[in-house]
Amino acid sequence: MVTIEDVARAAGVSKGTVSLVYSGKRPISPATRARVLDAAAELDWVPSSRARALATRRSQTIGLVLARDPEIIATDSFFARFVAGAESVLATRSMGLLLQVVSTPEQERDAYRSLARGRADAVILTDLLVDDPRPALLADLRLPAVVVGASPDPAPHPRVLSDDRAAVRDVVDHLVGLGHERIAHVSGPAGYVHGHDRRAAFVDAMAAHGLDPALVVEGDFSAQSGREATARLLDADDRPSAIVYANDVMAIAGLNHAQSRGVRVPDDLAITGFDDIELAAHLTPSLTTVQTDVVSWGRRAAEVLLRHLDGAVPEDAWIAPSRLVVRESTAGAPAART
């Protein structure tokens, strides 16, 4: 293996000089610089990231630990887009993203400990639980972090935030504007901060219109749960005329279940989703939903972290607010497809 030593010898300089040419931490004369670069190119040398990591105490890696069921991860579609967004920023600094999927709290703890012991310089926290133990754990491990989405105040870590409350309110306003009064909500898991918050936002929005926000069924973001929740709502005596789902997958499953029972959408039942996955625009009827820019979430999270690592005081970042996209599942008329 060719090392910095070989390059230094070939260029007739010291190892330190070669290093400086690459880090740019101190001025190097153009002539020397050229000789070093030529030698490196000649020998096809690239600095070893392992050695560099040890010497600098930086691994140039961001950790992401996911504690979700693989199937949920898959259908949620959040994951892939988020990762792509984060990567697009990290790549500009040749930083990597180290992924870890865990299934027990012990595995999760171990994962963060191992990241803290040199595998990662910082981590991204997603899917915060109500009373999540991770922020404290990371503070304990002195591992810099950014929290994606809502987190309890005061936050020990900088956050990337978006105003979901406003989006939920827009959805409810839209339905009320169409004349709906019996509006139900199929929520995400209540243990999660985002599920909890969207649900609270729904309750508030209903209350603002003087409507009863009692029709809430808890789902888990899976198609299965969307279908079951819908069945329960449609079986009830006080059947709703509209259902607000916490994600598109549950909404699509609900929409199809309703149709299979002969319930017409949107005539008998209006339906809204959340996420705006690609399929949403290609259904019959197409799905009214809330567009979230997940790629931007990933990008911003990476930016906040990099700035943090650069020594800046960590600051929260805001994402452009989620946008209501009205389509046929609430509008009735064959609206333009987005």
Added chain:
Amino acid sequence: MVTIEDVARAAGVSKGTVSLVYSGKRPISPATRARVLDAAAELDWVPSSRARALATRRSQTIGLVLARDPEIIATDSFFARFVAGAESVLATRSMGLLLQVVSTPEQERDAYRSLARGRADAVILTDLLVDDPRPALLADLRLPAVVVGASPDPAPHPRVLSDDRAAVRDVVDHLVGLGHERIAHVSGPAGYVHGHDRRAAFVDAMAAHGLDPALVVEGDFSAQSGREATARLLDADDRPSAIVYANDVMAIAGLNHAQSRGVRVPDDLAITGFDDIELAAHLTPSLTTVQTDVVSWGRRAAEVLLRHLDGAVPEDAWIAPSRLVVRESTAGAPAART
């Protein structure tokens, strides 16, 4: 930061002994072992992976470079499940998965070069192109690799394979058994080996029944392309009575487009997908498709790679064959939902 030095001192042994306790590469007396472990626990010490990486020339990391558009990655659902499968195996050996998303061939080359220079011990190759330059590049970089899915023979790297051809043949047989003769195919991108292979399998299966396999439209796995391909097929004079899609997302978009034109599924048009994403079972009609066990793909890929790194002669691994799942979109009768 507490180091192996501190632990050695506290336990009254040499650094080498501490190291040996953890690696188990040589026998250590129970008494010494206990003293070391106690000291480590007391000091809350875990070996630094950075230092270990340099000393062992192993980073305990597998690389995965994705050259796809983030949106395609997201909807394909392959990615998240595959990663979860791979991770479940890597975690047992405390190995990490380093992710990289690139958008240009240059970025891709750089990504593999940087992985080869110490960031990863091996890589997983997915989505092989017809005439893919990567196998040669990796051989050049001496970076061990496993190829997921079909790859040209003879393969320079071990592969994880599954018999897609049989699955496509099952689909065609199923449709022919229902009396269909004008069967169309909406394929994946022809530049990809898997897209290419499934398409070839379709052509062969049709030929085996003495049917004309000319009705093939190329898609790109997105809902958008599924919809457009379907529109073209339904607009044609020789409209097919069945369409075989190369993935579920295109099939779902196609199904909904057909319905929006008043084409009844399955009465006027039978539809089949590929993947069996969670939504497939929750549509109206539910989608006949081919179930692929993507989590197993990830698991097997990781296993092959680990065995390779352990010094075993690399060998191809086979995944249980994909299975046809018959549902309402071809059966007509309200079949049992899976």
Added chain:
DNA sequence: CTGAAAGCGCTTACAG
């Protein structure tokens, strides 16, 4: 079974 020491391939004060 254990210790002392060299080495992994870089970076970074310190001197000049």
Added chain:
DNA sequence: CTGAAAGCGCTTACAG
């Protein structure tokens, strides 16, 4: 602007 040398925190022959 450049060099010599120590140091990052482990692992692993080599000796005993």
